[in-house]
Amino acid sequence: MVSISSGCIEEAKEKERTEVVILGTTDKIVSLDPAKAYDYLSVNVINNVFEGLVGYEVGSSNIVPLLAESWEVKDNGMTYLFKLRKGVKFHDGSEFNAEVMEKSIKRAMELKGDPSFLLDVIDEVKAVDEYTLEIKLKYPFSPFLSVLAFSVASAVSPSYGEEFTDEAIGTGPYKLEKWTRDVELVLVRNExxxxxxxxxxRFVIRFYQDSSQLRLAIERGEIDIAYRELKPLDIIDLKEKKGDLIVLEGDSPVIRYLVFNVKKEPFNDPSIRKAISLAINRKEIAEKIFFGTVKPLYSMVPEGMWSHSEVFPERDLKRSSEILRSLGYSEEKPLEITLWYTPTHYGPTEADVAQMIKQQLEETGLIKVNLESVEWATYTDYMRKGTMGFFLLGWYPDYLDPDDYLWPFLQSDASPSLGSFYSNERMDELLLEARKAESREEREKIYKEVQELLAQEVPYIPLWQGRQYVVLRRGVRGVVLEPTQIFRYYIVEKGAVG
Structure with missing residues (x-):
């Protein structure tokens, strides 16, 4: 008979406990195909399972090699030549090489998923030899390497075909073991x-219906990390408490805003868009709903990023009413509109935000607002189809450059993916000039003009800029709140609590 000491049993249990980290969230995954995914959590999981040619250095916006060991920029910024890493295998055992990388990028471009417009600058991509890839651009574009660091440019297994798939076969540090949609996703280390x-x-993501359930799970010890989204008051409360929970806080380039579908009446009239914009009180939203955990934003380019210019005015209810009356609206004949929002994707405050915006607009006495909501999967479908005329949305950066806060929103071919369908020939000219400009000073001057035109046309209304918050159980290490918003599961670990 073999005797096993209680000490050995406890040691085995502790080892098992520390080999799994569980993250809880109220967010949802839409797709695990890099060619399709364009929402925060989908992209974030992809960043831990897949890789592209380049990535970001941990904790910074510096570009570092991943599947490319080195690169050379030629022809005045028109050609990029990448030397690829040898000996890399996909999770299904297939080999990574230049032919596979060529196919992956072309697939993302041809499938025309939501993030495909990011690759529109590419003119040609081809494998020069087994481990050399050449990418030719349509014009010089200084943030191009940052674009390649986004998930849409990830290498996918040669088994991937001409349709979207959620198989999630990449080369990254984690492999997908199991995914039960809206219940649990399990990643296992790629040995x-x-x-x-x-x-x-193992890194496990558990999905919760609301922030109350998420807070209860972290307090009970059912999860190790709570991330996106706890209520602002929960964050404040947990920061003040002493115990086994730690709240990390960091700057964020995340922005929230309102979108107008400019092809849909009555929002096809810039004057109506401007009147609505003038009735918005950003400070009231930031203080009464978020208790100062966000800050008002007056441009689509976030504060702290070069070229940021505060082009949108503060609330001016008098001017808003004057515009509406000049258009024939009155107390007896108000402007009737519908504001759409999604109730869980952006956390527990979204309904409150929608209600406050409704209240602010109706304070003109000349606007009547109906509220409608649908869950995220339907919301994004409505957005692409142009179903919604006026709705709330948020933006997590694809790459840290003003171009990423302006081109996707305002360029004629890109704006439909965000549901605004905005198109302006002068705006397109300016955005392209900025991309081609050689110096940052020249680009900044152009982007100032772009933002001024944005404020005149008002296809969007910037609302606020967020901050990052994550709650950890004591003993969890390696969580870095990155400027890129990438959450690197593969550097997180759990040790004994001392």
Missing amino acids: EYWGEKARTK
Whole structure:
């Protein structure tokens, strides 16, 4: 008979406990195909399972090699030549090489998923030899390497075909083991990863219906990390408490805004869009709903980023009413509009935000607002189809450059993916000039003009800029709140609590 000491049993249990990290969220995954995914959580999971040619250095916006070991920029910024890493395998055992990378990028471009417009600058991509890839651009574009760091440019298994798939077969530090939609996703360490192995054997994401359930789960110890979204008051409360929970806080380039579908009446009239914009009180939203955990925003370019210019005015209810009356609206004949929002994707405050915007607009006495809501999957479908005329949305950066806060929103071919369908020939000219400009000073001057035109045309209304918050159980290490908003699961680990 073999005797096993209680100490050995406890040691085994502790080892098992520390080999799994569980993150709880109220967010949802839409797709795990890099060619299709264009929402925060989908992209974030992809960043831990897939890789592209380049990525971001941990904790910074500096570009570093991933599947490319090195690169050379030629022809005055028109050609990029990448030397690829050898000996890399996909999770299904297939080999990574230049032919596969060529196919992956072309697939993303041809499938025309939501993020495909980011690759529109590419003119040609081809494998020069087994481990050399050449990408030719349509014009010089200084943030191009940052674009390649976004998930749409990830290498996918050669088994991927001409349709979208959620198989999630990449080369990254984690492999997809199981995914039960809206219930649980399990990642397991890729033991054959070419680089530094993931620090935790399994990383689990559990999905919660609301922030109350999420807070209860972190307080009970059912999860190790709570991320997106707890209520602002929960964050404040947990920061003040002492115990086993730690609240991390960091700057964020995340912005929230209102979208007008400019092809849909009555929002096809710039004067109506301007009147609505003038009735919005950003400070009231930031203080009464978010208790100062966000800050008002007066441009689509976030504060702290070069070229940021506060072009949208503060609330002016008198001017808003004057515009509406000049258009024939009155107390007896108000402007009747519908404001759409999605109730859970952006956290528990979204309904409150929609209600406050309704209240602010109706304070003109000349606007009547109906509220409508649908869940995220339907919301994004409505957005692409142009169903909604006026709705709330948020933006997490694809790459840290003003171009990423302006081109996708305002360029004629890109704006339909965000539901505004905005098109302006002069705006397109300015955006292209900025991309081609050689110096940052020249680009900044152009972007100032772009933002001024944005404020005149008002296809969007910037509302606020967020901050990042994550709640950890004591003993969890390696969580970095990045300027890129990437959450790197593979550097997170859990040790004994001392």
